[in-house]
Amino acid sequence: MCASGAFFAEGPGYRLRAFTLDDVPALAAFSEDENYWRFLSHGPRSPEQVHSFIETAMKTSQIPDGKERWWAVVDPHADVLIGTANLKQIGDAEDCFGSVGCSLAPTSQGRGLGPILGWDVIALAFDRFGFGKVECTCAEHNERSVHIMRHTVGLTYEGIRVTVGDGPRNPWPVHVFSLTENEFRTKQNPTDREG
Template sequence: MMDMPRFSVSYGRIRLRPLLPTDHPSFATYRADPQVARYQGFAPYTAADAAAFIEANAQTPIPPEPGQWVQLALTRAADGVLLGDCALHRQAAEPRFGEFGITLAPAWQGQGYAREAVLALLGYCFEELVLHRVLALTDVRNQGCVHLLESVGMRREAHFQHNGWYKGEWCDELQYALLATEWAQRSTPASPDEKIGAPNP
């Protein structure tokens, strides 16, 4: 099992590392934003919610055990600024299947950071964890996320109608996936991401 404080994955301008108590001010600020939470599985956070989440998340190893989710800090490699966070999950029934989510603070959206984070996460999943398949779900209305997932070469596999109850309404979700063989054969796309990424727990 990987030692959490030593976990670090980089790609381009970003670095993924463990989420730390010192991240609380920035983490609490962007997760309190209703627009950030709009297409996510969480409601806007309070400061106490953010502190409790970071504390609980610190008990989860990186990589997570099958059936667990773990949250990773998404930082700018040059100066360590927290840009957002990523979630990583391994399925309990089939640990070689993974799922991820991503949240980016509004100030850093539309600059390609989310795309670099997803590529870093996919590389970690396929090259370090040797996963067979990785998926992501997104609300159909979140076109920024749709563009992001397609820009890194993920395939749209399904359109699930009324697949989740979020913010007081049923929503349709799209499922995207990528296989290890597809990752190995990829040609890295050049287009940057838009807005918010895939749903984050």
């Protein structure tokens, strides 16, 4: 993937920046909150697991042709961590296919930031990272994410996929949605719509 974890972006109500180990306490604080982990495949994380996650995210995001880019989502005024966002390459670089993910701290949920962030990271995938198609997944009963993916952003529903293996919450059924670059180019940013 092009562009490293040193890549910055911002939009209304958020800024994306590279993770640092200074983000561990803030992420650890909300990683144990059920309103954060309930719909995430890894479940609750201890402070030690959060430290290890951020260390890995920092490393993988800086590999020049790496397959994952993780960002700290921060309040643009206070630089306080309010979530995470990621892009992952699926398959080989030539496939131009990837996944988009984002999650917000409980105190930043319910204010309309998720659709803005989700759209902007999808836009990054096409505009900056050169993907031709992306997928977004969400847990089976995550009605809010389903609403955003299906109705707000208008992704195409592909069906249910069950993740198996040694993950802590497997088997883990997720709804799979997707969008091609051509479809994306025909869409208006849903967070710009009036009414």
